[in-house]
Amino acid sequence: MELGPLSDIASEPGVTDIAVTCDGTVWADRGQGMRPHALRVPFSGPQAIRDFAVRLCSQLGRRLDDACPIADASTVEGVRVHAVIAPLVPQGAAISIRLPDVVAPSLESLAENGMFPSGWIPLLEGFVERRASVLVTGGTGAGKTTLLKAMLMRCAPGERVITVEEVRELGMLNHANHVSLVTRGANMEGKGAIGLSQLICATLRMRPDRIIVGEVRGAEALDMLQAMNTGHDGSLSTGHANSSRDMLLRLETMVLMGSMQ
Numbered sequence: 001m002e003l004g005p006l007s008d009i010a011s012e013p014g015v016t017d018i019a020v021t022c023d024g025t026v027w028a029d030r031g032q033g034m035r036p037h038a039l040r041v042p043f044s045g046p047q048a049i050r051d052f053a054v055r056l057c058s059q060l061g062r063r064l065d066d067a068c069p070i071a072d073a074s075t076v077e078g079v080r081v082h083a084v085i086a087p088l089v090p091q092g093a094a095i096s097i098r099l100p101d102v103v104a105p106s107l108e109s110l111a112e113n114g115m116f117p118s119g120w121i122p123l124l125e126g127f128v129e130r131r132a133s134v135l136v137t138g139g140t141g142a143g144k145t146t147l148l149k150a151m152l153m154r155c156a157p158g159e160r161v162i163t164v165e166e167v168r169e170l171g172m173l174n175h176a177n178h179v180s181l182v183t184r185g186a187n188m189e190g191k192g193a194i195g196l197s198q199l200i201c202a203t204l205r206m207r208p209d210r211i212i213v214g215e216v217r218g219a220e221a222l223d224m225l226q227a228m229n230t231g232h233d234g235s236l237s238t239g240h241a242n243s244s245r246d247m248l249l250r251l252e253t254m255v256l257m258g259s260m261q
Contacts, residue, residue, distance in 0.1 A: 046092030053093035131234030144238040165214030196220035222258025
């Protein structure tokens with residue numbers, strides 16, 4: 001994927017997130033929070049930022065225009081792009097880019113970097129080996145997807161792993177029998193949309209050993225739980241919440257949303 005003026009910073013080791021605000025300021029997270037970054041050639045103005053956002057999204061087959069002013073897209077490798085253009089933002093565009101890990105994470109490396117105590121490794125391995133269904137929860141940027149990837153790397157090579165996501169972040173999972181599914185938005189006529197619930201139902205006909213929902217945030221929670229309770233144990237997902245207890249409360253709400261559709 002061509003990131004234009006952001007290519008240099010995207011290639012720096014340790015950069016996980018890049019953001020461009022409406023005034024053209026570029027921010028980068030190198031593991032210690034967002035810090036401003038000076039481009040060698042700054043954006044010339046709001047229109048240049050908007051044009052850049054449109055080009056980024058068009059590379060990924062997503063519309064970004066007055067009729068569709070919000071876009072969320074990703075590459076097969078897991079580079080995630082989110083963009084919002086004016087008038088939803090004051091001017092130009094607001095761009096957020098999430099960069100994937102260059103090296104596939106392992107439970108050992110995550111423990112060494114302080115995500116969890118090293119004594120947890122046998123426990124997490126046991127969850128995978130004994131086919132426990134796991135929901136990883138935490139705030140934005142807490143490392144939910146990173147931990148999910150590391151746990152998936154412990155799956156047996158012969159297991160058939162089907163991942164379902166709104167934006168592809170698990171697409172390059174290094175597993176021999178892996179199928180990556182991603183949702184699709186509606187076309188210009190408002191037709192053809194494929195949501196998470198439809199994809200989760202589709203996985204049931206794909207002979208999965210494990211169904212992985214990249215993130216559960218809405219009515220698809222009901223489909224996910226039904227899949228887990230119909231012989232697909234060992235499935236994993238992530239969800240945003242402040243604590244495990246809060247995630248259970250959110251899950252109840254999401255299931256009620258699904259049951260009303």
